[in-house]
Amino acid sequence: MSMIVAQLGARMHYAVPRLLDRAGQLEHFYTDICSVKGWPAALRLIPRGLRPAAVQRLLGREPKGIPPRRITAFTGFGFEYARRFARARTTDERNAAYLWSGREFCRRVVAGGFGAAKSVYVFNSAGLEILTAARSRGLKGVVEQTIAPRSVEWALLKDEALRFPEWETPAVEDSMMQEYCAREAAEWAAADLVICGSEFVREGIVRCGGDAAKCVVVPYGLERSAESAPRTARRDGPLRVLTVGAVGLRKGSPYVLEAAKKLSARAEFRLVGAVQVRPEAERDLRAQVQLSGVISRADIAAQYAWADVFLLPSLCEGSATSTYEAMFHGLPVICTPSTGSVVRDGLDGFIVPARDAGAIAEKLALVADNFGRLAEMSENARRRSADFTLEKYGERLLAAFRERGIL
Numbered sequence: 001m002s003m004i005v006a007q008l009g010a011r012m013h014y015a016v017p018r019l020l021d022r023a024g025q026l027e028h029f030y031t032d033i034c035s036v037k038g039w040p041a042a043l044r045l046i047p048r049g050l051r052p053a054a055v056q057r058l059l060g061r062e063p064k065g066i067p068p069r070r071i072t073a074f075t076g077f078g079f080e081y082a083r084r085f086a087r088a089r090t091t092d093e094r095n096a097a098y099l100w101s102g103r104e105f106c107r108r109v110v111a112g113g114f115g116a117a118k119s120v121y122v123f124n125s126a127g128l129e130i131l132t133a134a135r136s137r138g139l140k141g142v143v144e145q146t147i148a149p150r151s152v153e154w155a156l157l158k159d160e161a162l163r164f165p166e167w168e169t170p171a172v173e174d175s176m177m178q179e180y181c182a183r184e185a186a187e188w189a190a191a192d193l194v195i196c197g198s199e200f201v202r203e204g205i206v207r208c209g210g211d212a213a214k215c216v217v218v219p220y221g222l223e224r225s226a227e228s229a230p231r232t233a234r235r236d237g238p239l240r241v242l243t244v245g246a247v248g249l250r251k252g253s254p255y256v257l258e259a260a261k262k263l264s265a266r267a268e269f270r271l272v273g274a275v276q277v278r279p280e281a282e283r284d285l286r287a288q289v290q291l292s293g294v295i296s297r298a299d300i301a302a303q304y305a306w307a308d309v310f311l312l313p314s315l316c317e318g319s320a321t322s323t324y325e326a327m328f329h330g331l332p333v334i335c336t337p338s339t340g341s342v343v344r345d346g347l348d349g350f351i352v353p354a355r356d357a358g359a360i361a362e363k364l365a366l367v368a369d370n371f372g373r374l375a376e377m378s379e380n381a382r383r384r385s386a387d388f389t390l391e392k393y394g395e396r397l398l399a400a401f402r403e404r405g406i407l
Contacts, residue, residue, distance in 0.1 A: 002027035004117045006109045014063040019394035021066045027117035030109045032078030035059045095176035102126040131190035143187045144195040147318040148204035151181040156315045160249045167281040197319030198340025216400045221393025231330040233375035239267040239368040242307035244322040248276040252313030258357030260288040304329035314339045327385040332377035348381040
C-alpha cells in the first residue's frame with residue numbers, strides 16, 4: 001500500500017515523503033528542484049566557504065534519507081517557475097505563476113507515472129490533475145491544505161488593507177484569483193482525504209463549501225537533533241518580545257506596533273523576517289521595534305535564545321511552524337486562533353483575538369510583571385513541544401491514513 005508524493009519546494013524539509021520512506025510506504029517522490037538529483041548535486045563540489053548564499057540555499061533542499069532512485073526532480077521546470085515568480089509584480093501575475101506551475105507540475109508527474117502506488121499525496125494548488133488521474137486509475141488521493149483557503153485569506157487581507165491603507169499596496173481582485181480559489185475547491189472534491197494543519201484551516205475549508213467529513217486535522221512536528229534545555233529565567237530588564245515571519249498585514253504586524261506603543265519601555269520588540277510594507281509604515285515600525293530582516297536558519301536559534309516571549313498575531317496561517325520552534329526553545333507563545341498553533345491558553349502562552357492590540361499588550365504586561373509566571377509558562381512550552389516532534393507527526397499522519405483506508 002505505497003504512496004506517491006508530489007511536492008513543489010522543500011516545505012518542512014520534505015517531512016511527508018521522508019516520513020513515508022521511513023515507514024516503508026513511499027513508492028516515489030516527485031519535486032521541482034532538490035540538491036541530490038541532476039546538476040544541482042554537483043554544487044557540493046564547491047568548498048563550503050566559497051559557496052554563494054544562493055548555492056547554499058539550493059543545497060539545503062535535500063530530502064534527507066530518501067534514496068535518489070526514488071526521487072524525480074524537474075529541475076528545468078523548477079527554475080522556470082522561480083523565474084516567472086520573480087518577475088511577477090502584481091497579484092494577478094503571481095497567481096498566474098502559481099497556476100501555471102501547478103498545472104505544469106501535475107502534467108509532468110502524471111506523465112512520470114504512479115508505478116505500483118495505491119495512493120497519491122499532493123499539496124494545495126499543485127495537485128488537481130494528479131488527483132484526477134489517480135482517481136481514474138482506482139488510486140486514493142490525499143491533498144494537504146497548507147494554509148487556510150485562498151478565498152479566506154483574500155477576504156481577510158482585503159479588509160485589512162482598508163484598515164491600514166498606508167501599509168501595503170492594495171491588491172486588486174482578478175480572474176486569476178477566482179481561478180486559484182476554484183482550483184483549491186476542485187482538489188478537495190477530487191481527494192479522498194484533506195489534511196489540515198489546524199482547526200482554523202478545516203473551518204476555512206468548510207466555510208468555502210468543502211466536505212467536513214473528508215477533513216482531518218494533523219498538527220505538525222519539528223525534527224530535533226537533541227532535547228531542548230530548560231531556560232534560565234531573567235529577572236530584570238524589559239520583557240523581550242520576538243516575532244518571526246514576514247513583516248506585513250497577514251502576520252498582524254500593525255498590532256505588534258500598537259502593542260509596542262502601549263507597553264513603551266516595559267518591553268522591547270524584535271521582528272525577524274522580510275519587510276513587506278511601504279516605506280512610511282516601515283518608518284513607523286523602526287521608531288518602536290527592531291527590524292532584523294531575513295536571518296538564516298543557522299542563526300535563528302540565537303533569536304529565540306534572546307527572547308522571553310514569542311508573539312505571532314497572524315490573521316491567516318495553516319499551522320505556523322515558528323510557534324512550534326518557539327515552544328521547543330522554551331518560549332511562551334502569544335498568538336491568535338488564526339495562527340493554527342498547538343498552544344494551550346494560559347499554560348504554554350495565550351490565545352488572543354485577532355486584530356486586538358489591547359489584548360496582546362495585556363498578556364505581555366501580565367508576564368512582564370511576573371517573571372515567576374513567565375518561567376512556569378516557559379517550562380510548560382518546552383515540555384509541550386515534546387508532543388510535536390517529527391516522529392510524532394509521522395505517527396499522527398500514518399494513523400489518519402489508516403483510519404481512512406489510504407494505507
